[in-house]
Amino acid sequence: MAPNATGVLKRHRSHEKFDKKRDTKKHKHVEKTIVSNPSTDSPEESSIEAESEAMVYREPTQYQNLLVSLGSSNKVVADMNKRRQREEEGKSDTEEDEDDEDEDEEENSGSDDLSSTDGEDDKSQGDDQETLGGLTDDTQEDNDNQSEEEDPDDYETDEEVHELSTNGQSFVDASSSISAFSEHLSHKLSSEEVETLPKGKWKFKWESPAFDMPNCKWKGTSENFLDGIQSDAPYGLKPKLYNHWLQLYKKCGGKDLDSSKRRKFFSICNSYLDILHSNKKPFYHCGSDEDSSAMDAYLMHSLNHIFKTRDLVKKNESKIAKHRETSEEEILSDDGFLDQGFTRPKVLILLPLRSIAFRVVKRLIQLTPESQRVNVEHLDRFNDEFGCEEDTDDCDGEKTTSKNGNSIKQKSSKPSDWQALFGANNNDDEFMLGIKHTRKSIRLYGDFYSSDIIVASPLKLHMAIGAAEENKERDVDYLSSIEVLVIDHADIISMQNWSFLATVVDYLNRLPTKQHGTNVMRIRPLYLDGHARFYRQSIILSSYLTPEMNSLFGRHCLNYKGKMKMACEYKGVLEKVLLPVRQIYERFDAASITQVDDARLEYFTKKIFPKIKDSVQGGVMIFIHSYFEFVRLRNFLNTQNTSFCLLGDYAKNADISRAREQFFVGSRKIMLYTERAYFYKRYKIRGIKNLILYSLPERKEFYPEIMNMLEEGSHDMMSTALFSRFDMLQLERIVGSTSAKRMITSEKNMFAFC
């Protein structure tokens, strides 16, 4: 065991080393100050509230007078008046229903003094606008004020929009839409669940074909809900969100939201299960439709979650305001007021690169209904820091083809996916952004304790966690109450440093170290009992699956709701190898996954290296998946006095150029090249005659790309790939699932493809 333990330590250290070096090269290094902003009740606030209430209270009288006077002189207005009265009756019924539900439901969380303050601001703005407006504006603003007077105002607005909708939805659907959200958070864990969940033992009981993916199917624990998925709008969405989404979809040329991929994936997200989607075709591989569909779905789900959180808190706030005298006692005796977490952020979206965060946040803003993004604060700063100069979008947030074409022309030597990720875009991997939604505006760059959503990179959060561990003054308590975690483009994160991501996820939903101004009497019991991690939904999206993703999903995502993940059959990428290369696959045996590294090195040193060490011709390229393997192999070659050069993760450009030249002219006979280096650099290597894949690439596209770099015209082109049965995931993506299974189980250990 000792060598393995050492290896593990080495691996960890080398990864840290990698990122430290990269850190020094950053051009944009924005230090965000984490400001704790506890809010205390003050006489001034009370006074403001009183004034606001007084203003609101005066409105109906004036409004009614206006209606009466207008009604007496104008038939059209009188008709409007009648219609409004009819709607008011409808609202009354709605209100009664909602009251009944309130008594039964235990709902959502989110801390809200600041929200209350903003609410007051909104009311003030509304009043101001009214005094300045004309007849039409008056009517519109009066409508808004009317909504504000009612409790809860958001339901009123939604209901109204609802009735006006061409889809003619009934309130019953809106009622059922509450249930997924509130049902999830109101569940009380049994002691058996508390004991079982941390063990992370999952039995996947059902399978179901994945929508629009013939080679994939969903597998799930608990019960298969896909068949019974809501087929009637608004699928559990707040009506206002749904209608906005529908209009946006139509505007972009979409015809039927109901049957679209994004709607179906939204319904999967809305189940609140943990989700591992490991076959999402990313935008940088000409998969923009699929990518943006998934993105729309999880963003819509996130917005739905935080808006419902806010609705519940605001509803309770207004109840408390109505019964100010007895509110203290009500809060203590009524579980309905337990609506908050320790801290406000409820959604965390982890992304690898700023350019991707740019796409996500812009889309999030687009998906927010217009009335709730009248103002987007600090948008200019966001565009400066996350965008790039050439950026333009169509309505789906995708780059136009022409722009992409231009990029391709400029640097045609690198593949299109590299261009899309690293070409002209902001590819910084250190960022964290707080996003706060208020009644009418969105605030970017808010302090994290006032934000609803945090969009961050694993690296940045890992640094914040490290800082908090070193300095007690700092903390990462804004991670304590995350209820929806989204990890998108996990495949790119895998090319960064996966251990940082694992650390971040491990830090979610811990008890906070400080108080952050939350009313302690309104914190949900699930937080106080330390069970928040069992309620956190995790949505992981990747273009392929790795063992590390499986491990994270299985051991760090412990949602009581259960899990669903995607299982795929692959046809492989061998057909994309354009050159007539003789491709040999050799299987080595390893007793367990912890012994794979040693077994691989042993097989290489005994079986492969003897064939190449005395080669006169040179041109041997050894491709290595991980930096750790790279280091061991380099050390081995050093002991053999072998002529070789390196293209590792930390090589400098000058050294790289020299290495490539030496290899091409044959003065260095062997070159080592890592997958991560290839991912970030995509150097084409000339002069490869013999390719050895010491370990298989995770990214299947790299296999044909590297294979096609072999020197054409050489009559003895060949490649040798090493694999063990623990490399099934990589192997099946390259040679196809059917062949991979055969190769893993066959008595032979050598296979050839031509």
Add this chain to the structure above:
Amino acid sequence: MEEENEVVKTFAELGVREELVKACERLGWKNPSKIQAEALPFALEGKDVIGLAQTGSGKTGAFAIPILQALLEYVYDSEPKKGRRPDPAFFACVLSPTRELAIQIAEQFEALGADISLRCAVLVGGIDRMQQTIALGKRPHVIVATPGRLWDHMSDTKGFSLKSLKYLVLDEADRLLNEDFEKSLNQILEEIPLERKTFLFSATMTKKVRKLQRACLRNPVKIEAASKYSTVDTLKQQYRFVAAKYKDCYLVYILSEMPESTSMIFTRTCDGTRFLALVLRSLGFRAIPISGQMTQSKRLGALNKFKAGECNILVCTDVASRGLDIPSVDVVINYDIPTNSKDYIHRVGRTARAGRSGVGISLVNQYELEWYIQIEKLIGKKLPEYPAEEDEVLSLLERVAEAKKLSAMNMKESGGRKRRGEDDEESERFLGGNKDRGNKERGGNKDKKSSKKFKR
């Protein structure tokens, strides 16, 4: 000593509900103590109560039982709302001068309230505040707190307040007011509702306590267990007049007569604790000192040794023992007679707690006679003499003298009281010290006879 003949009422006869009677039985409280018997009827009736009561007299039960009974009545006698009975948070608050005492009180509440799902939170200094905030979020029925930390939470923990408080207890009020809690206490009292029941317990009645009583309690019933300054009936108190030069012999003799008992020995000075502990250790006793010159952590370390039973003899000063949660001991020995008579009450209050029996012995030399007479006046009775054959005691003289000589040399080498660091070293020696105990050298009928006396 002549025992008073009184009819002892049961908890049930005093008006305690059945659930709580069963809880008392489970805890081994067979009969109410004197303070409980006197206080419970009035407290259960809903009156404010002021009790003159020593540590160990059962006063915790005297306020915990009425609070729990009121809580039960509040829950079961109220109209259910929305099909649910009320589950009142912050129903009662107990203020305590020390964290150790607070923890002890909370443990008793939890033990009494286990069958009724009582939730109790402890708010004391030195413990992570966030953990306490989480405990408050779980809406405990009863809070036991030290004033400073309670005020921290009342002012800084958003959402927490005692506006719905029904019962306030000021336990050991004389100590609450003598330590640095006056400001916090005032702040707390200004915030909590006037409509509440209040219980105040104190071992002594001082001007400040009287003033606090007038400010906080409404028409309180005053309970005195026996006299103004009294000791509990299960406490056996004895004295022995001895010549100053023989006091050590008598101490060793007494300890030899009760080898496995837990004891506290009170001296007047810090050096006295160390010297005496050294003497006793060299004679084979498992003794450890606690004094004001030791750091708090050292004191707690020594106390933990004592609690764990590694040492059964604690040598201390009045000041050092203050604020420490020392479990009830079998014997309290006043090696030096306190100059303040009231300190005697506190000292012997360390034994015979909560209905258990205990012994207090005072060794009075020719210079301390006047102080001792003041004590007897205070407690209102003459104490019996501790029986001992002077010949047997003085037979220890040579060995004790030798031990004192060695210990004096030890004290010189360690530099006496000059530096605290060396004091710590001394403590380390005790903490890691020899566990062996010397064998008694005497036997025969006289030993048996003496032994019988104490077991009686």
